[in-house]
Amino acid sequence: MSSKLEYPGLSDAEVRASREKYGENVLTPPARTPMWKLFLEKFSDPIIRILLVALLLSIAVAVYHVATGEAGMSALFEPAGIALAILLATVVGFLFEMSAARKFDILNQVNDDQPVKVVRDGHILEIPKRDVVVGDIVMLNAGDEIPADGVLLSAVSVQVNESSLTGEPMATKTTVEADFDKEATYPSNAVMNGSTMLGGYGVMRVTQVGDATEYGKVYTGSQIENNTQTPLDKQLNTLASFITKASYVIAAIILIARTAIYLSDHPVLDWLSFGSYLLSTAMIAVTVIVVAVPEGLPMSVTLSLAMSMKRMLANNNLVRKMHACETMGAATVICTDKTGTLTQNQMRVSEADFAYAPDSNTKEIIYEGIAANSTAHLDEGANGVMKVLGNPTEGALLLWLADQGVDYAALRNQAHVVEQLTFSTERKYMATVVDSPLLKHRVVYVKGAPEYVMNFCSQQITAQGLVPMESSRPAVEAKLLQYQNQAMRTLGFAYALVGDDEPYFVAGHLAPHIRLTFLGVTAIADPVRKEVPEAVAECLQAGIQVKIVTGDTPATAREIARQISLWKPEDGDRNIITGPEFANLDDKTLLERIPDLKVIARARPMDKERLVKLLQSQDEVVAVTGDGTNDAPALNAAQVGLSMGDGTSVAKEASDITIIDNSFGSITKAVLWGRSLYRNIQKFILFQMTINVAACLIVLIGAFLGTESPLTVTQMLWVNLIMDTFAALALASLPPDERVMRDKPRHLNDNIVTRAMGKGIIGTGIAFVLLLFGLLQYFKHVDVTSIAQFDLRLFFANFFNFTPVHEGLTRYELTLFFSIFVFLQFWNMFNAKAFGNVQSAFSRLNTCKGFLWVTLIILAGQILIVSLGGSLFSVTPLKPMDWVYIFAATSIVLWIGEIYRLIRRLVA
Template identity: 90%
Template sequence: MKSEVEYSGLSESEVLASRERYGENILTPPARTPMWKLFLEKFSDPIIRILLIALLLSVAVAVYHIATGEAGMSALFEPAGIVLAILLATVVGFLFEMSAAKKFDILNQVNDDLPVKVIRGGHMLEIPKREIVVGDIVMLNAGDEIPADGILLSAVSVQVNESSLTGEPMATKTTIEADFDKEATYPSNAVMNGSTMLGGYGVMQVTQVGDATEYGKVYTGSQIENNTQTPLDKQLNTLASFITKASYIIAAVIFIARTVIYLTEHPVIDWLLFGSYLLSTAMIAVTVIVVAVPEGLPMSVTLSLAMSMKRMLANNNLVRKMHACETMGAASVICTDKTGTLTQNQMRVHEAAFDYIPESGVEDIIFESIAANSTAHLDEAAGSVKVLGNPTEGALLLWLADRGVDYAALRRHAEVIEQLTFSTERKYMATVVQSPLLNHRVLYVKGAPEYVMNFCSDRVTSSGNVPMTDSRPMLEEKLLQYQNQAMRTLGFAYALVEPDEVCFIAGHLAPHIKLTFLGITAIADPVRKEVPAAVSDCLNAGIKVKIVTGDTPATAREIARQISLWTPEDGDRNIIIGPEFAALDDKTLLERIPDLKVIARARPMDKERLVRLLQSQDEVVAVTGDGTNDAPALNAAQVGLSMGDGTSVAKEASDITIIDNSFGSITKAVLWGRSLYRNIQKFILFQMTINVAACLIVLIGAFLGTESPLTVTQMLWVNLIMDTFAALALASLPPDERVMRDKPRHLNDNIVTRPMAGGIIGTGIAFVLLLFGLLQYFKHVDITSLAQFDLSLFFTHFFNFAPVPGGLTRYELTLFFSIFVFLQFWNMFNAKAFGNVQSAFDRLASCKGFLWVTLIILAGQILIVSLGGALFSVTPLQPMDWVYIFVATSAVLWIGEIYRLIRRWIA
């Protein structure tokens, strides 16, 4: 459909020429990494790398044993187990990230086909947004999304929401140069792509499209790869390096020591026997390296991260990058925006000071005044109420809705005769209506209270109408109170006018008009109910919170006060504005940053610079943002948190999307991250204890010349317990609120803490001594049942290294195998209790995954021993021996419980 208009616009040939020169109005989509490359990236994990090395060495050992006839094809079970661990760790993580990416794409769909009204060839047309070109004349009305960057040719009461670019929820635009706001981020006659028309109407000429727009520039910048290494990556690198060096050192010690011993015992060397001995020694050394590698660690990390991704989604956190789950738990600073995260992003009436008598009918006059003297609308079609138009006017309509008043019906029945829309120059809006309520023509005025009061002669009060001069001081006192709380205030007035009476002259109220003042409202974007408690949780957890916003210092400081971030002791050193922040050099800022709580009037690069400076002080920084202006900081931070209704640019630059936009969900992400890290530590504690024990057993056996009492298939089952089952059990532990009492860990902390190292070495040595003692006992005492176990003989034979003919019976080896497994079984409970948990039984009933795994291990061990036969080199045990093993090995748990009890008493 076409209609004649005053602008001619571009011709068809000019459109084609413009598109050829400046390009289309579409944003270049972010380059997606191919799936095969994403999968291969999983192998860059430091632990996976040493597992690959261990796999090669394990294959070499297996081939050697098969070639020498020491073992059959069962020797390949160990490398097969390592392959399985590698595939589980890489494939699970890959699949979960792919699933998150699909959910993200659905959440982040961009519509380039939105209809836009343009003028071309002297006619108004409706074309898709993507077809806009530089030079196009675009018609803008309230509610429209601005499709490209441009300059206003005409503007009537234009107000735009620029929060996606500047953080400013409402900016006034004009073509009158005298009214330009010199402090505005963008010129007052410029409108930008990604902004939304709140009110008024205008005509713009497009100056930039697509990637050349301000929105597009930030979008392109947000696609730069974020190579910030996560804290967990650093810690796993350190652990991998330590394990590699330690295993190589032990292997070298074994090789050198056994060589020296051989040369000492054999003055005359038989080079053939010596070569065979060296090869055997090399295989023992390689076995130590393989045993030392924590095969289940990458799978444990992956499972923990994957399960956290799934559960965090239920808490409104859509995690796109798996390691962001854990990194959020390491956050030491959260740089948050204000609008939509701390606040509801919906202006509401905080207080309405209408001092009237309801019975007099003045209440109905106020309702009609608000409904008729407004250009905003409420959209309730989507099931939730959405304001269309000026958010301040929308707040008044919401106030009516809360009282059950149908603003649309009031507006429909009150016929508008004349109207002056709001302007920054007038500071008020006025509408003349034919009121069915008063059966008279009425002038309604609302605007800045100090301006509206100047037109008033009376004020409606509970005692009737009183002179404005008498009541004005009290009103001004109340206004000051509201303004000190950074609230927007509106004054309301009305007058009965005659049908032929002139109300407006030259765009202003006629001088003779005398209004009656109705009252004032205080309007603000209210803080979300859950935010103060969530911020308090972060502060108590040692996480610093900094508000970075494009809003005014007064508003930002008031919000900080309402969420208990700003205290009475805080002053000028704790707040700074963007221009001042940008003017300071890095050295001065580094001294100032620890005290800063609020950065107001911030620009995009201010936020990114803040993140970089904080990171230079070894802080782990999380950044929240919903606008295009937030993308550089989101990308620079260790964790970028975009909002669910934020721009696609912000979401592309982020690691986690907070679907419900709430700071409370961010606190839950911290809880999940910290709990996840603690679960990973628990698994490391569990598995490294077994690895230390296994390495020491191989080491002792290498010098004593004894063979391993566990067969390859038995070790495969033990590895299954250590790796898959323990990973599942400890990764499935639910989040623990107590982790929020801890302070953030330092970026350079080791994942293996001193208490963990003490537990690993101490428990590992204790297990080795017990197991070595059992082997010595079984060698010298013929055991057919544990009922005949003699503790005195245990200690008697402990150091009896004399060779014993016949070796161990299958029943004795089965006992040893079962005792070894049950020691690890009970130690898994101790690992569960690591940290600030008071007991292994704490919240045990809620740890359903853990309980299921323990049952599987118990049932599996009994079935293998009872039915495994020749495959597992076992023989069935007597029922009472199972009881003895279960009770005796449980001492591992009870000793741990006593230790935790003593530690609590000391603390």
């Protein structure tokens, strides 16, 4: 073969020397954080840290009670419960992230063993990609993945898909310097690792391998950890700080006030007695700190995130980093690429402008011409989806034939090819001579740039018959202008009957004597995905800005923006910018311009990253989509990086979420899940902090009145189980609510506890304390054997009567108090479920199966504990009717909430 003589390739010795000097053609895998370190990172959560302090304090209190004989080993149940909450919150999150990592590794496998044709010692060999070395001569054909960076030694009609590096789905490559594209990202004779041959064939010499390639450099850079603090992290930090300060203030008040009271009552100080009293006071203060900490919050957050990870995977969102679930809900800007996300990443015929003359076989001629005059193929995969092999524009024509029910392969096989001119940028057209079974004659079929093809035509087929090309050309050109204004690629088609012995091509061009008949034009584009306009509209309605950042031309990018209803008729030059213009502006000017920008065309990798950082400097929460190696810097910089399922491994490594189906619609679902998840976390905080406020106030009142807690340690453990594990499960399992997409994004510095939540927590907490305190006062003055004998007048009459009739409460009274306390929480959980909207707590209850199951568990659990708990829980069985009275009476908590929500609905 001539290629072997012209390019003899490397010898075995040169291969070994090159590999030793430049290394293997493999990418250094990203450094994985050790599993033990990932697990320990879970303890960096601010609430977990508070819980760890609370655990130590709780152990100290338990040891004190056991040592003084005030309690048995059951005093250790409280610290055991806190320890369990810590472990569950950390272990669950760790296991879910490990599971996501395993799924991601399967999705992101890189094949370093794919075969590559190289020339060595004058022979063509097929070697694994990993064995390619600097200096190798590589043979490239349509469909091949370029294995390393190199320069073309020869090129015939080479077109390359460089979208993984530049975003460009098709770049023309040549070795002729006069034809070099001066605006191209990479030289026109350079081909890069990670790109794919779309058409033509060529020979390259390898100049860089492995990490030294452009692809490898970005891949290595993408491994930098994204340490951007998530909005939820910031808000939990703020909440943790507030809880810590509040609990310390209350503890200090108890220490100071009780010490002052003791000193005023004991003018003569007995240091031994005072020391014992001071230690007891310190234990009460520590108890307040322990009670104030919402130990179920980490569990709720973790369960909500874990459940969202699982459900988002069903919606084609593979979440790698757990907090990314929630962060998507806080997104204020989505910077999206165009190809493959907004569009289908498959060229299709948008319009076919052919006229079929009456009583003619024009349609069949067009079909045969498209099928025969092409080098592309279609491959129907196992899933029935057609995949184009070869030039995507030619593939679009074959897909159009398939849509017409035409078997292109059968037509191509029947039309014997005599001679062919492949498409080139110099000619601007392709021509194929075939023996046509349709026309029973030798035919030349031509397709290419319409303005070039029309120059060879003397007539055109119209609906009225044949007309001179001169008269029909203006109409064709008007149609072409219309298509080009819509950023579509146009192709013109023509044919001619030729003799068997005449020359068809002269000097690489159509012979001058051949005059063609023009058949018509097609407009080809990468169509917008069907679900995208609706998804974009939903984002805009939700207050999220959408900005298209693409390497494509301004005209194409603007047209896509128009098709998805992002670009409005009133938009102009201030709403679009090119990459070079963007790079030339200083940060101050850009910050003024960015709010208006909708499209950045001809964007380069650093443009996208700079855009993200500028937006973040304005407290925007930025999500970025990308599928190419060039997108990695921006994916890393964003609060949420969204890679595409068929994107490069570099993009996936740099991302937090992988959109498996590449659809913008899936991104919108991720926003829905994120917002719903955040709302669920707020619901749990509302629920638990209400109980914490009540518990703190009860301990505080008891500290000044000298009364002991009416709830035992084991009862509190059960209450904590309801507050923490069960309530977390119930509220975390609530399904997403479409209504959250009507809200505007929350501000980055917003407090997770809103003003409305604060009012609800304090108001309901105080109401619970007053009710429970009044209940204790009632039990101290009235001998209660059944809740049926409850007298509301005596309840209010004895509320401030601090001289009890009975020395202590009976076990039946304490059991009533315990059950009422639990059921107040039970009904308040329904109010928490309804938080965030004015709908009834019963709204969509049939879709909340997890919530319903948890309510049943709480009901059954409370009845079983009271009926069978005995001395372990310090309870005695209640009368059946007492259960009915408690259930009905405490439900007033829910009905008050329902009345409030009804009034809000009526007012709204």
